[in-house]
Amino acid sequence: MRYGGRAALVAAIAVLALVVGCGGDDSDDSGSQVKAPEGPKAATEVGAGEGQVNLIAWAGYVEDGSTDPKVDWVSDFEKETGCQVNVKIGNTSDEMVTLMRTGQYDGVSASGDATLRLIAGGDVAPVNTDLIPNYADVFEGLKNQPWNTVDDQAYGVPHGRGANLLMWRSDKVKPAPDSWGAVFDADSPYKGKITAYDNPIYIADAALYLKATQPDLGIEDPYALDDKQFQAAVDLLKQQRGIIGEYWSDYTKEQAAFTSGDSVVGTTWQVIANLLEADKVPIKTTLPKEGATGWSDTWMLGSKAANPNCMYMWMNHIISPKANAAVAEWFGEAPSNSKSCAETAVKDHCDIFHADDEEYFSQVAYWKTPTKDCGDDRGAVCKDYSEWVQAWTEIKG
Amino acid sequence: MATGTIARKPARRALAGFLWRHPRAQLSLLLAGPIGWLVIAYLGSLAVLFIAAFWRLDTFSGEVVHEYGFENFQTLAENDVYRTIVLRTVLIAAAVTVTDAILAFPIAFFMAKVARRRVRALLVVAVVMPLWSSYLVKVYAWRIILAEDGILNWALDPLGLSGPGFGNVATWLVFSYLWLPYMILPIYAGLERIPDSLLDASGDLGGGAGVTFRSIVLPLALPAVAAGSIFTFSLTLGDYITPQIVSSTQFIGNVVYTNVGVANNLPLAAAFATVPVAIMILYLLAARRMGAFESL
Numbered sequence A: 001m002r003y004g005g006r007a008a009l010v011a012a013i014a015v016l017a018l019v020v021g022c023g024g025d026d027s028d029d030s031g032s033q034v035k036a037p038e039g040p041k042a043a044t045e046v047g048a049g050e051g052q053v054n055l056i057a058w059a060g061y062v063e064d065g066s067t068d069p070k071v072d073w074v075s076d077f078e079k080e081t082g083c084q085v086n087v088k089i090g091n092t093s094d095e096m097v098t099l100m101r102t103g104q105y106d107g108v109s110a111s112g113d114a115t116l117r118l119i120a121g122g123d124v125a126p127v128n129t130d131l132i133p134n135y136a137d138v139f140e141g142l143k144n145q146p147w148n149t150v151d152d153q154a155y156g157v158p159h160g161r162g163a164n165l166l167m168w169r170s171d172k173v174k175p176a177p178d179s180w181g182a183v184f185d186a187d188s189p190y191k192g193k194i195t196a197y198d199n200p201i202y203i204a205d206a207a208l209y210l211k212a213t214q215p216d217l218g219i220e221d222p223y224a225l226d227d228k229q230f231q232a233a234v235d236l237l238k239q240q241r242g243i244i245g246e247y248w249s250d251y252t253k254e255q256a257a258f259t260s261g262d263s264v265v266g267t268t269w270q271v272i273a274n275l276l277e278a279d280k281v282p283i284k285t286t287l288p289k290e291g292a293t294g295w296s297d298t299w300m301l302g303s304k305a306a307n308p309n310c311m312y313m314w315m316n317h318i319i320s321p322k323a324n325a326a327v328a329e330w331f332g333e334a335p336s337n338s339k340s341c342a343e344t345a346v347k348d349h350c351d352i353f354h355a356d357d358e359e360y361f362s363q364v365a366y367w368k369t370p371t372k373d374c375g376d377d378r379g380a381v382c383k384d385y386s387e388w389v390q391a392w393t394e395i396k397g
Numbered sequence B: 001m002a003t004g005t006i007a008r009k010p011a012r013r014a015l016a017g018f019l020w021r022h023p024r025a026q027l028s029l030l031l032a033g034p035i036g037w038l039v040i041a042y043l044g045s046l047a048v049l050f051i052a053a054f055w056r057l058d059t060f061s062g063e064v065v066h067e068y069g070f071e072n073f074q075t076l077a078e079n080d081v082y083r084t085i086v087l088r089t090v091l092i093a094a095a096v097t098v099t100d101a102i103l104a105f106p107i108a109f110f111m112a113k114v115a116r117r118r119v120r121a122l123l124v125v126a127v128v129m130p131l132w133s134s135y136l137v138k139v140y141a142w143r144i145i146l147a148e149d150g151i152l153n154w155a156l157d158p159l160g161l162s163g164p165g166f167g168n169v170a171t172w173l174v175f176s177y178l179w180l181p182y183m184i185l186p187i188y189a190g191l192e193r194i195p196d197s198l199l200d201a202s203g204d205l206g207g208g209a210g211v212t213f214r215s216i217v218l219p220l221a222l223p224a225v226a227a228g229s230i231f232t233f234s235l236t237l238g239d240y241i242t243p244q245i246v247s248s249t250q251f252i253g254n255v256v257y258t259n260v261g262v263a264n265n266l267p268l269a270a271a272f273a274t275v276p277v278a279i280m281i282l283y284l285l286a287a288r289r290m291g292a293f294e295s296l
Helices: A002-021 A075-081 A093-101 A112-120 A133-137 A200-213 A227-241 A251-260 A270-278 A308-318 A321-331 A338-342 A358-362 A385-396 B002-021 B023-052 B071-078 B080-114 B117-132 B135-146 B151-159 B168-192 B196-204 B209-238 B241-246 B252-261 B266-289
Strands: A052-057 A084-089 A107-110 A157-169 A194-197 A244-248 A265-269 A283-286 A292-302 A364-366 B056-058 B063-065
Touching: A052 A093, A052 A308, A075 A084, A075 A308, A093 A107, A093 A112, A107 A112, A107 A308, A112 A292, A133 A308, A157 A270, A157 A308, A157 A321, A157 A358, A157 A364, A194 A200, A200 A227, A200 A292, A200 A385, A227 A385, A244 A251, A251 A265, A251 A270, A265 A270, A270 A283, A292 A308, A308 A321, A321 A338, A358 A364, A385 B080, A385 B252, B002 B023, B023 B266, B056 B266, B071 B080, B071 B266, B080 B117, B080 B168, B080 B209, B080 B252, B080 B266, B117 B168, B135 B151, B135 B168, B135 B241, B168 B209, B168 B241, B196 B209, B209 B252, B209 B266, B241 B252, B252 B266
Parallel strands: A052 A084, A052 A107, A194 A244, A194 A265, A292 A364
Antiparallel strands: A107 A292, A157 A265, A157 A283, A157 A292, B056 B063
């Protein structure tokens, strides 16, 4: 019975590990505010290209014609600059942060919920925007924002932006909703057919709704939530869990759910709405009266970049009117360059995506990384992202 | 070329002679590859998992701090949600196992004892056939079946009923479908080993079908059922893709996945991943008592 004895021993050790695990001590995390570490200073000139550039990007941001021969804004860049573009697709902001930490990439198209983490971690370097001629044409509303600039130092160039909208099946949901209340109301007639974005960052959507409906909570920024505000948002989402049919994280999942009618109302991206409309599914979208969360992406330069010159050239290229227009149309978002609007194939693209509509975007709270430091006089009492992640696990149950 | 062969031959002879004289060296050379694989790739990764479980995450910079402590296990123990998730995963895995055992037994019995050779071969092919197509295709097919405007609701509609929709029930259904072949094949192999003469003897001694089943077939086939249950149970326990596609339910695997992929909290993921390892060790010990390993 030697074998049995040993297996029992292994099991005993495993059980012991679990039991002992319950009685450990806990040490305090050191909470602090976003501070850029002492690192390389921004470049003062762009030298000759190194022959290649290694990027991390969202799917659809770097297209060289291999997906669709007509979709190509990379080949010309490669010919002009001699920089061969290598791209690695990141599926989530979190994956992008992990990839950048390897130090093997020159640049990344980071959303606002990744940028501060990258800056704080010293994974990205300051960017001298004077070396990027096209930066001058970027919409003012995108420059010097808290997610791309720290201590007045820019850490990248704005790529494009979009809002998370409220979408509904116009044949099943009547009257048309104009408030996020449609997805938070516990007695909703659409119980079991409501959907939500399956990511901790969705907690901000609940906070945004509470900001409008429960002013006594005093929520200013849906990403800087102290104990009481955070608890209220989590409670609202736990209540919402009961009326959710299913969550979506993959955009094809939401597309399928709205097509089949498994979901009839919930949060969406413009690009999903466009795909559904192309399939003749009767849907409508709106930016609800409480405002919405959204994203604003930034091309950032890796602090350990082996090819910084090519990366500077790439940052200039990707926000050039032509390339920026092409990306924005392919992905379905608002471009960052004001001159892009003249270059889109669909003439009213910028109108559809509200590219130059600062009032529209003033209602949008862009994704950013929740940190312990609230960024106001409350100090370091806010919930950081890891607490958001744990809360999200609890909400889903 | 010719000189090379001559030069090589004595060397080969010498090696062969050495190995013949030292059977232990022969054996260790033979097993070095597979055992090396097992120890380094398999046990090595398990060891790393256990070690990582005691590290912690610096929540601000998101970097793993290599200091040992029990923080992760404390988090797991203090929050009800993790207990709920473990319980749900184990219960659904158990339900899937029982369902598959009940469905598989008659099919396996028919294949092993009743069907003729041709039919038997056809049935084996039929049982194995689903394994030829991709796992994802099968799960997405179920998504279409269970959807609001899917075939199940269409079929149930005239009866005034509707399908379960996406949720725990859907997860149970899909898992039962996915892992059924892994239950049928071991039971089939186990039943085939029971001599027909035993069944005849039972009949000759006056045992009816029920008695024969209860006191001859079932006890002899039980190790095979236990062997099949190892597959269905462990496969369900470790899966996270099916729950994600046909429900919004969280399994242990989903929490591990979120902590690695979304939160970048490798230590907590590692700590939670030790739970199914512990469950499986207990399960395997129980299965061994039932003689499952003789039936594999």
